[in-house]
Amino acid sequence: MTARIFIFGLVAALSQAQTTVVVELFTSEGCSSCPPADQILSRLESPRYGNAGKSKQVVMVAPGIQVIALGEHVDYWDQLGWKDKFSSPLFSARQQDYGRALHLESVYTPEIVVNGQKEVLGSDSRAVQDAIGKAAKEPQAQVAIAMTSPQTISFSASKLPPGSHEAEILLGVTEGGLVTSVFGGENSGRQLRHAAVVRSLTSLGRLDPRRPGEYSGVAQLNLRQDWNRSNVTLVLFVQDRITRHILGAASVRP
Secondary structure, three states: OHHHHHHHHHHHHHHHOOEEEEEEEEEOOOOOOOHHHHHHHHHHHOHHHOOOOOOOOOOOOOOOEEEEEEEEEOOOOOOOOOOOOOOOHHHHHHHHHHHHHOOOOOOOOOEEEEOOOEEEEOOOHHHHHHHHHHHOOOOOOEEEEEEEEOOEEEEEEEOOOOOOOOEEEEEEEEEOOEEEEOOOHHHOOOEEEEOOEEEEEEEEEEEOOOOOOOEEEEEEOOOOOOOOHHHEEEEEEEEEOOOOOEEEEEEEOO
């Protein structure tokens, strides 16, 4: 028990020492405009492996900012020549929620939403960079996540920014290093590489800003055997249920 408390406390201290920004990419293997955006997300997920050099997809992230990448494959392209095996109606619905919250006439792919506050074209590296920089300046809740066993996590969330509404605590499981050979649709004949593909997204509870204090708990993981655990990241984030702003986030490798 003592060891678990120490590990959790260490993760909490580290998460408070840097600003986290959640970058969600709504994408599809059926969309020919999406691969450049997938490349940007890959560079944000692992900046030490290529977020430099001559590529036009470079996104410069200031020191002290941790970008948490979420690749969410929508399903509305699936009837147009190629079914994306990573797609889900959950992500299509989530994108529509953003469309309403951000007062958009329509949603599209590739679309990036930064901290639930700003949407930009997913392949526009300069716009993504600017949105990350602005989001990092916003006040954040304190969020922490830690492994307590190979199959369980502990987590906490507290100190919602002023003006926050009721917020939801969400746990995402992402997997990187995924490759698909596409045999139909707009990307037929191409081999596509994906970063931070969201394999699952579940709610762990809600926070009421009128009740000060820390919300903490323990959650059981349900990682499928066909997911490469070495490429998996667990992402905990707190999201305002009204504005859809992401108020704080943290991540850990299992």
